[in-house]
Amino acid sequence: MLTSRNLVNADMLTEAHRISCRVAVGPHGLIGLLNDATTSLLEIEDVYFSRLQQPAKIVAQYEAAHLVKAQVTLIVLARREDLGPQGLARGGYTRVFPVPVLLTTPEYEVQGTVEVVRQFDAVELLVAGIGRFVQVYNAAAVPTLHGETSFSGGVILVNRARIELVAQTAHGKAA
Amino acid sequence: MAKLLVVDDDADVRGLLRVTLAKLGHEITLAARGEEGLRLAASDSYDLIVLDLMMPDLDGHEVTRRLRADSKTQNTPILILTARAQTADFDAAVEAGADSYLAKPYDADILYRRVADLLKQSAERRQAAPGHNAQANLGRVTTVIGLRGGTGTTTCAITLAGARLRAGRRVCLVDLSPSGGHVSLHLRLPVPVSWANLPAAPDSTTVAHHLLRHDSGLLVLAAPAQPVRAGLAAPTFRAVLDALLVFFTDVIVDAAPTLDEATWTALGASEQVLVVCTPEVCAVHTAVGILQVLASARPSGGLAYTVLNHVSPEHNLPLSAVEKALGGPPRLVIPYDRQQPLALTQGAPLIFAQPGALLPAALGAFALSLREAA
Incomplete structure (x- = not known):
């Protein structure tokens, strides 16, 4: 089987840090790595490390590092293509509808759209859905304690285990 | 065109x-x-620096701050x-002194425009800038014209452009002929x-995309x-010149063999005009006519020089x-160079x-003396 090594740029946001890095992804893309149940770690390269209170200031740089997946709250990607093969990223090729939402974690408020097959279903999104991270498209995230800062991207992945609230912010037709 | 310094730790x-x-x-x-970028920026002059933020030794913010602290690079874009x-990165870059910001992965067209x-x-x-000599940093235009065919105008324009290029100038040569361009033929450039x-109103990026190297x-x-039925319209050529003068120190125009709109615009924009003629009756007569037109109706002042070009070894006036007809000696006499027909063929x-041959030696030295005197 042919394998490829693509590098994806990402901003990993934890409780207190911003980690700008590159992730070497295989044919299943970044989403495949995140959902890989055989490892709880994520290998990252070209790591630039900042504190959330000064997110633009680089305080350290490392060639490589490991991140504990469970401790990553958000992953900000510039483009949704960086997620990986489209089918894997959204769980299939079914027609989907965008639903605007607000999600909160203890440290962040995230606004954007999630894609649903029929209608918005919080249980499906938070409990029954597969995958460690929820994909929020065209999203912006504000750290709760640093409201002057925001992170935005074509997609933000939100750690499902850290979500405390989800709300549909507009009631568009989704059926 | 412009000299750019790219500082990025990623080889790809x-x-x-x-x-x-x-x-x-x-x-x-x-x-x-970053350190290497600073060293290069200090040792040479660049028109623009393209800088990555995430680099191992010095990050882009720090490099920007140091460039701005150096009088040599404080105004370099x-x-x-x-x-x-992210927005915070953009704000920090601007605060450090950067002029613009583009996210990777970038769109090439957006990069060109930026x-x-x-x-x-x-x-x-x-x-x-106060006290600035408006012509000192912007490029200058020189038009080479000879309305009588066969005077070696294109050869002179190419030689002039080549001489300035060899002197370290950033040179663009413009062929205005609507009758089938000969510059590309001389240089064997596919077109x-x-x-x-x-387009009718090209911007600098569009003009750049139309240049041949x-x-x-x-x-x-x-x-x-x-051949085409009409030359460039005056407003279009004015826009072309404006775009070229941003990037080039020297714009050499090989004028059309007719006083069409574009040629007239070139003459008006030129700091120097070289009127090329051969030592034969019709060519000298035409040169006198051009000089009279320039003296009476040229839209703005610049110096006109006559160049007497011997394109043949015999049957010369x-x-x-020639001096009697011109009312004085030509500014430059180029002797016949038997190697020129072969160079054109090849x-x-x-x-x-x-470059040491008769024609380039004579015209090259003249071209540089004009440039320095201006």
């Missing part, structure tokens, strides 16, 4: 930027680290090109695009290979007769193939 990105920006004719210097593309805009703004700032493909490094805005202009 450096390679890609070199290819992308060189397409616009820019001269690209690469640095892999800085474009940040980085994957770290670079062109920064170069243009930089040129305008230099012009507007996939020419001024005939330009000769192996010598000379950039050419070619005439269409086949005596110099005294597509290897003497200024590049044999």
Whole structure:
């Protein structure tokens, strides 16, 4: 089987840090790595490390590092293509509808759209859905304690285990 | 065109930027680290610095701060090109002194426009600076004209452009002939695009995309290979000149063999006009006519020089007769160079193939003396 090594740029946001890095992804893309149940770690390269209170200031740089997946709250990607093969990223090729939402974690408020097959279903999104991270498209995230800062991207992945609230912010037709 | 310094620790990105920006004719210097970038910026002059933020030794913010603290680079435009593309990064880059910011992965067209805009703004700032000599930093136009065919006008224009290129100038040669361009023929350049493909109001990026590059490094805005019914319209050529003058120190115009709109615009914009004639009756008569027209109706002042070009070893008017017709000696007499017909046949202009030959030696030295005197 042919394998490829693509590098994806990402901003990993934890409780207190911003980690700008590159992730070497295989044919299943970044989403495949995140959902890989055989490892709880994520290998990252070209790591630039900042504190959330000064997110633009680089305080350290490392060639490589490991991140504990469970401790990553958000992953900000510039483009949704960086997620990986489209089918894997959204769980299939079914027609989907965008639903605007607000999600909160203890440290962040995230606004954007999630894609649903029929209608918005919080249980499906938070409990029954597969995958460690929820994909929020065209999203912006504000750290709760640093409201002057925001992170935005074509997609933000939100750690499902850290979500405390989800709300549909507009009631568009989704059926 | 412009001299650009690219500072990025990623070899793939450096390679890609070199290819992308060189397409616009820019001269690209690469640095892999912030320290190396600072060293290069201190040792040479650049028109624009493209800078990554995330680099191992010095990050882009710190490099920007140091560039701004140095009097040599404090006004050099800085474009940040980085994957770290949040609002906070943009704000920090601007605070450090960067002029613009572009997120990776970037769209090449957006990069072209951003670079062109920064170069243009930089040129305008230099012009507007107090006590600035408006012509000192912007490029200058020289038109070479000979309305009588066969006088070697194109040879002179190419030689002039080559001489200035060899002197380290950034040179663009423009062929205005609507009758099938000869510059590309002399240089053996295929003509996939020419001024005939330009829109009516081209911006600098569009003009850059229409330039051809000769192996010598000379950039050419070619005439269409086949004759066309009309030359460039005056407003279009004015826009072309405005765009070229941002990027080039010297714009040499090989004028059309007729006083069409574009040629007239070129004459009006020129600091120097070289009127080329051969020592034969019709050519001298035409040169006298051009000089009279320039003296009476040229839209703005600049100096006109007559160049007497011996394109044949025999049947020449005596110099005294030429001087009498012109009302004085020609500014330059180019002796017959038997190597020139061969150079034309081979597509290897003497200024590049044999710069010490009679023709390039005579015209080259003259061209540089004009440039320095101006």
